[in-house]
Amino acid sequence: MGKKIRVLVGKPGLDGHDRGAKVVAAALRDAGMEVIYTGLHQTCESIVEAAVQEDVDVIGLSILSGAHMTIFSKVLNLLKKRHATQILVIGGGIIPLEDMKKLEKMGVGKLFGPGTPTTEIVDWINECAFAKTEQPKTKRVKAKKSRKIKVRRKRKK
């Protein structure tokens, strides 16, 4: 049967627009991924809890409220607490370039500005998950490590 890439798409915070999140969720599904959609007004705690229970590879957050700095750092911290740092965190929304850089330094995998073609997001996730899924299944742990290294290299660029 084989492994599918699992992505949690969530919408933390108070703003009520989830059009973007839904568009991305549909695009990821059309690219063959299993997308867990958690809906509007999620707390960071419930997003991380869902990500752990669903054993996702990627968390994608859509943030339009301007609270991106707090939300991302909270999510990353909670993941650390749950020993689930192998889960990649990515995001989209209106985020100033300066903040984007800070966030990527903090450990957010990648941020996509408004209007990013969904294919770009799909390609990015596929590339990051590539190392993991291509490895023989018995070497899962190693595969996860090599994926991490790959992501880190990307960040340095």
Place this chain on the structure above:
Amino acid sequence: MIFLKKLLKGEKRTVAQTISVVENEGDTKILENIFKYTGKAYHIGITGPPGAGKSTLVNAIAKQLLEKNKKIGIIAVDPTSPFSGGALLGDRVRMTDLALKENVFIRSMASRGSLGGLAQKTKDVALVLDASGMDYILIETIGVGQVELDIAQVCDTTVVALVPESGDSIQAMKAGLLEIADVIVVNKGDREGCDSLIMELKFALDLRQQKAGWHYPIVKTIATEGVGIEELVATIQSHKEYLKRSGRFEKDRKEKLKLHIHELIEEKIKSHLKEFVIKDDELEKIINRVYERKLNPYHIADEITNKIFKVREDV
């Protein structure tokens, strides 16, 4: 084995990762190791047409059971797209009340091409949750139409949720939904048409032969407001008691185990068939001769089947 200890204690990350292994890999080692710790959780299935309120009902039922200090595992199945192989799993949206409850574990599953309303591995995933110490396992099927009735093969109590919008009782009868139902819910009780649907259902159920001692109850609910849920949970509970009292619980479970073993054998034979018995080039040759009408498919099937069992004797 630290891993097993953590799983049996219900450590959530371990449970989640075990489920992934079971869902993705053909390897049944883990299942063999945990099987002896399973069999304790009571399985409740929720099925019904798309949008009937299954997820909302699961959310409401779980909240009730939480008040009784029960541990609850939830498996929510949504369909895989036959075109992309991807899936949009959205049942969690209706279960946000449960998101942070210590005693609840929710897992979304894609059907991955399985046609019975569940995923092929749903039963195995339920075993993992069972071993992790759940008292109840709630399983939500995909929105069903007319053939997806696997749920009754997995659950002790099957709840069928209907709504006035989903058509009349004849449609529910055609779909076989009434045959697998132990408990029937008419949800969206705030909408028009509920009472006449209930009347029709009562009539339809009168036609159904009663299993000794169990009359098929119909519960009216408004899942979004929690109305009727207490009654629903009590009804499920009384079905459970009925099963235990009448000896059907054990009988049904044994029947299900038998079926499970049959399925596993079937699967093994299928993969064996693909791997060893018919090589592609060989089949190609045969097909050509069948196409020319020099051979016929019935004879070929016989011949190959005989060969399979010979192969099995050899090993």
